[in-house]
Amino acid sequence: MAFGITPGTRIRKSPFFDATVAAGVTDLTVYNRMYMPTGFGDFEAEYRRLIETVALWDMAAERQVQVSGPDAARLVQMLMPRDISKMKVGQGRYALLNDVKGRLINDPVLLKLAEDRYWFSIADSDMEYWVGGIAAATGLDVDVSEPDVSPLAIQGPNAPAVVADLFGDWVHDLKYFAFRQADLDGIPLLVARSGWSKQPGFELYLMDGSRGTDLWNRVMSMGLPHGIGPGAPNVVERTEGDLLSWGADTRPDANVFELGMEAFVNLDMEPDFIGKAALRRIRDEGPKRRRVGLFIDPPSLNASEDNWPVCDGAGNTAGSVSIAVPSIRLERNIAIALVDAAHAAVGTRLVVDTPDGARDAMVTTLPFIQPGG
């Protein structure tokens, strides 16, 4: 499909919007009611840049939900399926937020800014309302708000060198998801080791929306010797590396067991959290579906735009594809699918109903390519 996107102020522009337009952005998506660049007109070059050198991405649509006040830690723990009592200021944690039915409703990164202040750096659903609704109903002494904070991602093998040139060698010592407050010629920001790729990467959390173009240009200048260029979250790289795309992979109702992400959920810890009882039930009964990898037979397919149906050899529905792409590094069609548990064993033969007709496929392990692979 090829459609224009109608502009309007209901959908916000990122602080980096003008800079990405100047850099030649051609395609967008909408994420948290904000435009997010998805392409600059040369998909393969953007992929190579991410894998081989370094790319600069406008990730401002990854908005922050700030929880602050005396009861902030208590409220955050109500939402978090991991014990946060030992979390230190400057640390981050991958956070799988669940509703009372055990459905995964967002997969943010939780950042601890202070003993009484946290940010959820969110995927594409309005967690400000989830957190705010719970705060309103419990009457906890917290403030829930969206601060003026917009991540800019620097991703690729040369990202650490670029960020060290900008801020100093201390950035090499940051652990994954850890962050530190800094500034760049007076532009206030956090430097975090994170990003939505499986390549080495950092995110600069800009804390002054009026300085977006300044920050973009400074990073771009400093990165030139390292081969930096504009880019965006890359559907092929994320599929090869098995990065979860909330909404696309999770459907309206998948849970962490179906998604194979139960390692990030502690059902046996002391603190209670929303969804714990439902997830225990799901664990005890066993998940009904499984997130699996598929190799789909040649010839090369275009990236999927729909949840292609998946059947077993007898034509019975077995599930559907979350994303299918032609892998550039593996030179074959790969897919992530959600299939009935009965069809999830590695080596199972399945049939995918693509727009180009039925194709044989085989279940395989995820990820398709290991980090550094």
Add this chain to the structure above:
Amino acid sequence: MAFGITPGTRIRKSPFFDATVAAGVTDLTVYNRMYMPTGFGDFEAEYRRLIETVALWDMAAERQVQVSGPDAARLVQMLMPRDISKMKVGQGRYALLNDVKGRLINDPVLLKLAEDRYWFSIADSDMEYWVGGIAAATGLDVDVSEPDVSPLAIQGPNAPAVVADLFGDWVHDLKYFAFRQADLDGIPLLVARSGWSKQPGFELYLMDGSRGTDLWNRVMSMGLPHGIGPGAPNVVERTEGDLLSWGADTRPDANVFELGMEAFVNLDMEPDFIGKAALRRIRDEGPKRRRVGLFIDPPSLNASEDNWPVCDGAGNTAGSVSIAVPSIRLERNIAIALVDAAHAAVGTRLVVDTPDGARDAMVTTLPFIQPGG
């Protein structure tokens, strides 16, 4: 700006998607993480159709949040700034949902399906999480979910004739926001008198997502003698008629007093609701800003894509434009703006900073055109 929208399953397709593609949709927006058509390539013809005959709109992105169970009415009342105790099954109410700070966070229509079952037919923010979070925290005996329900709007002066041809003359007796369950050759739906235009109109709430193309085609066939054709929410008509666009007009933090919508909020009634205390404070202190109409001097402007700044004669910031368009019926530039209360009096001279340079403007009353005008 002119950008392509990148397809992907994170953003859903409506049950009417294929039908709108067949009808020639060219432009889209994203609303509640669903594609929503915004244009079919001839803006003026689509406007004329809405004003003079009848248009068919895919409004599936206006998703439903269902609250059901023994405590459903109790939970709904916690959210609703109007007393719902006398509401009857089959009635609808415009619902201005507020957070604890008194900010307007959505402006759905509330439909009462049964004594223990309600739908919020929502604007573009995830009210399922707001309602679900409050339900989770209070422990009320309710289920919060998104049913398989997708509105299809029939808008324009000939809409009542089309809908009467489809369902019978009883549709003429439906009051505004009232609805009745019906079916069309076995397609289950609700017939509601509603729609996001100031023209006569109905919405058919399709209750089986697999029948979208069927329903679209049946309505299109029956409407042909009445001049029906494809269309979409129309930015000029909505500005002329002063329909609120949540997100665009409300910014992140406007309240019902600033928006001039306090008539839909009862701060003196017995039942408590979230935001009541904050809204009472705002009422007592007086709103800081006001939603006003502006006439902007010629020549004709393109529709605004940004919140153009508004200043007073001395160059001091006075507010900003929510939407500015060239009115087709009035043949002059009109705008809706949010300005400081000090600059809100009718007749106040202001200056708007447009992409074509500064333009003189004058505050006027809303709406620009009365229904039937």
